[in-house]
Amino acid sequence: MSAFEPSQYFSSAAKVKVLEAILNQEEGIPLRHVEYISGLNVTSVSRTLRKFQYQRIIRRKKEGNRILFLPNTDHPHFLYLRDMFLISNKAQLVERSKDYTKDAAEALGWANEAIESDRRRRERNR
Numbered sequence: 001m002s003a004f005e006p007s008q009y010f011s012s013a014a015k016v017k018v019l020e021a022i023l024n025q026e027e028g029i030p031l032r033h034v035e036y037i038s039g040l041n042v043t044s045v046s047r048t049l050r051k052f053q054y055q056r057i058i059r060r061k062k063e064g065n066r067i068l069f070l071p072n073t074d075h076p077h078f079l080y081l082r083d084m085f086l087i088s089n090k091a092q093l094v095e096r097s098k099d100y101t102k103d104a105a106e107a108l109g110w111a112n113e114a115i116e117s118d119r120r121r122r123e124r125n126r
Helices: 014-022 031-038 041-056 080-122
Strands: 059-064 066-071
Touching: 014 031, 014 041, 014 059, 014 066, 014 080, 031 066, 041 059, 066 080
Parallel strands: none
Antiparallel strands: 059 066
């Protein structure tokens, strides 16, 4: 097995986005779906997919008149790449949950202040 060299896969934003789009799919996906998911233009996606096909990390599968792209699970670096994206996605979820918790705590604080303010106003009006 050749040494895992991250620069092969992560040397550009396009490579990262295309890999992430494909590695996060259960089944193969068409070029236009990769374009949509990655947010890149079709030319960048197509060029990047060709590079990954040459490296054999991505493979093509023809279904009827559709060409689908999927990860080559037999590639020696597939597990490294999949795990890296899984770890990255989990880290992003943890960060988002921290933000949501902070936002919820702030909203709860505002709600408590509003309730307390309303209670004081009612007591003054008695």
